[in-house]
Amino acid sequence: MSAVQWRLAGVWGALVALLSLTVGASFLLTGAASIVVSLGIAFAKAALIFWFFMQLRGEHGLIRVFAVGASVWLLILFGLASIDYATR
Amino acid sequence: MTEQAYVSGPYVDAEQQRAAGLMGMYVFLGSEIMLFGGLFAAALVIRVLYPHEVVEASKALHIWIGAINTAVLLTSSLAVAVAVHAARQGQRRTVVMLFAIAAVLGVAFLAIKAFEYSREYADGVLPGFSDPARFTGNVEHLFMNLYLIATALHALHVTVGVALLSGVATFVGTERLLLPRRSIVVENTGLYWHLVDAIWVFLYPVLYLAR
Numbered sequence: 001m002s003a004v005q006w007r008l009a010g011v012w013g014a015l016v017a018l019l020s021l022t023v024g025a026s027f028l029l030t031g032a033a034s035i036v037v038s039l040g041i042a043f044a045k046a047a048l049i050f051w052f053f054m055q056l057r058g059e060h061g062l063i064r065v066f067a068v069g070a071s072v073w074l075l076i077l078f079g080l081a082s083i084d085y086a087t088r
Numbered sequence: 089m090t091e092q093a094y095v096s097g098p099y100v101d102a103e104q105q106r107a108a109g110l111m112g113m114y115v116f117l118g119s120e121i122m123l124f125g126g127l128f129a130a131a132l133v134i135r136v137l138y139p140h141e142v143v144e145a146s147k148a149l150h151i152w153i154g155a156i157n158t159a160v161l162l163t164s165s166l167a168v169a170v171a172v173h174a175a176r177q178g179q180r181r182t183v184v185m186l187f188a189i190a191a192v193l194g195v196a197f198l199a200i201k202a203f204e205y206s207r208e209y210a211d212g213v214l215p216g217f218s219d220p221a222r223f224t225g226n227v228e229h230l231f232m233n234l235y236l237i238a239t240a241l242h243a244l245h246v247t248v249g250v251a252l253l254s255g256v257a258t259f260v261g262t263e264r265l266l267l268p269r270r271s272i273v274v275e276n277t278g279l280y281w282h283l284v285d286a287i288w289v290f291l292y293p294v295l296y297l298a299r
Contacts, residue, residue: 004170004173005170005173008166008169008170008173009166011166011169012162012163012165012166015162016159016162019155019158019159019162022292022293022297023151023155023297025297026151026293026296026297026299029299030143030299031139031299034297034298034299035135035298038293038294038297039290039293039294041293042289042290042292042293042294045286045289046286046289046290049165049282049285049286049289050282050286052169053165053166053168053169053278053282053285054278054279054282054283055169055172055275059107059110060107062107062111063107063110063111063114066110066111066114066115066118067114067117069114069118070117070118070119070121070122070125071121073118073122073125074121074122074125074128077122077125077126077129078125078128078129078132081129081132081133082132085133085136085137086136
């Protein structure tokens with residue numbers, strides 16, 4: 001296997017390890033801690049997928065901006081929805 | 089053998105053309121993220137309004153079936169990522185083989201998902217299908233509505249992805265799509281598949297692991 005293939009296989013290993021971790025954590029944690037850990041792991045997995053599998057590590061800035069642009073809009077959507085429900 | 093750079097339209101060079109292709113794909117993927125984002129916002133709201141009932145409804149889902157399906161999708165994404173690298177090197181056979189493996193894993197995901205739906209149907213908690221339905225309350229019904237819509241919309245995307253992988257593999261295999269000069273097609277198909285994987289990476293904890 002080439003260096004690139006080893007790296008991608010390593011990322012896959014990390015993703016599966018994070019999957020085991022999030023399933024394990026779901027048996028131990030509840031409430032806010034559970035939400036923070038499970039979403040934190042999900043973001044870590046998504047970051048690995050975007051950076052290595054979707055090859056953003058090799059692209060220039062403009063493409064990276066396009067790749068995360070929708071996530072920024074989503075943050076606004078979630079922020080506004082949260083303000084609504086948090087202040088009722 | 090040297091590959092003549094393939095440049096068309098308004099582009100000054102192959103790199104600019106490739107970047108424009110990727111950018112267009114990411115704009116489309118952004119619309120997909122927003123589409124699923126609305127469902128995640130709904131999940132957030134019902135969790136905030138009914139924390140206890142949502143946790144109970146989530147516990148009733150098949151956590152291990154979901155975990156296996158996550159692993160299946162992650163593995164298919166590895167195959168696609170290696171295929172994209174091979175496409176840039178012009179390794180036609182490797183691309184065809186790896187896309188075929190990824191497509192088979194996608195079909196396996198759908199088969200496992202269908203089995204899971206059948207279990208939920210038997211348990212009386214699949215909204216619109218289970219008759220009579222046996223929900224523990226209105227919130228479980230609401231949660232299962234969200235579960236069915238979100239996972240079915242995702243399964244639809246997996247189905248489209250399998251069709252894309254199979255189609256591109258066929259075109260590459262029969263040399264109607266020449267590599268590496270048209271490897272952007274392989275790359276963008278890969279991006280779509282990875283995004284479908286990434287969406288599941290969020291759906292799994294939000295639906296199955298709410299505790």
